[in-house]
Amino acid sequence: xxxIFDFGESVKGYEVKVLNERELRAGAGIxxxxxxxxxxxCLVMRNIVILQTFIWLFLAEFIIRVLINPKYxxxxxxxxxxxxxxxxxxVGAKQKRFTWSIGLFLAMFIFFLTTIFPxxxxxxxxxxxxxxxxxxxxxxxxxLYFEAVFGICLGCKLYNLLNKEEAQYxxxxxxxxxxxxxxxxxxxxxLVVLGIFIVVVVGxxxxxx
Numbered sequence: 001x002x003x004i005f006d007f008g009e010s011v012k013g014y015e016v017k018v019l020n021e022r023e024l025r026a027g028a029g030i031x032x033x034x035x036x037x038x039x040x041x042c043l044v045m046r047n048i049v050i051l052q053t054f055i056w057l058f059l060a061e062f063i064i065r066v067l068i069n070p071k072y073x074x075x076x077x078x079x080x081x082x083x084x085x086x087x088x089x090x091v092g093a094k095q096k097r098f099t100w101s102i103g104l105f106l107a108m109f110i111f112f113l114t115t116i117f118p119x120x121x122x123x124x125x126x127x128x129x130x131x132x133x134x135x136x137x138x139x140x141x142x143x144l145y146f147e148a149v150f151g152i153c154l155g156c157k158l159y160n161l162l163n164k165e166e167a168q169y170x171x172x173x174x175x176x177x178x179x180x181x182x183x184x185x186x187x188x189x190x191l192v193v194l195g196i197f198i199v200v201v202v203g204x205x206x207x208x209x
Contacts, residue, residue, distance in 0.1 A: 008093025026079030029148035099155025
């Protein structure tokens with residue numbers, strides 16, 4: 001029973017329990033894709049049924065991750081299947097549990113807004129209720145996107161801010177201070193190109209709006 005209700009793996013050479021970051025990023029990518037499609041469908045079709053279904057699954061996913069054992073979470077099992085030929089990259093389990101607790105809170109909050117106390121106005125109509133749903137969904141999407149695409153755990157960053165003892169074994173060794181390699185540094189010309197690109201993109205968005 002203790003092996004079922006557990007969090008993290010004990011791996012030789014690591015002082016604390018760890019999780020495979022490659023699986024976590026794959027799982028985040030799967031959740032991000034399904035969440036984005038559900039959210040867009042809700043906005044375009046002005047129908048909350050598909051979003052409600054996803055929220056139920058999303059809530060169940062994070063209940064399993066945080067309160068039972070992440071090794072039984074469906075998205076992480078799919079992630080394991082997708083990356084099972086890649087060498088594991090281990091990260092500390094403690095900060096991941098903190099991050100997923102944020103996900104669990106958001107999932108419960110959206111569940112109450114969409115299912116227990118649904119809005120009396122159609123999705124897409126302006127109201128505080130719908131704004132809270134949209135904002136909560138956007139926060140989830142941002143957290144999942146940064147994890148899946150950049151390998152940046154924003155919740156882990158928050159964990160380090162709130163705890164005196166910093167997290168161990170962060171993805172890409174971001175917990176530890178180290179000298180950047182030459183390929184990681186920016187030249188003046190690169191910064192100019194990036195600045196021009198940002199200005200052009202922002203200008204196009206403003207013009208469209």
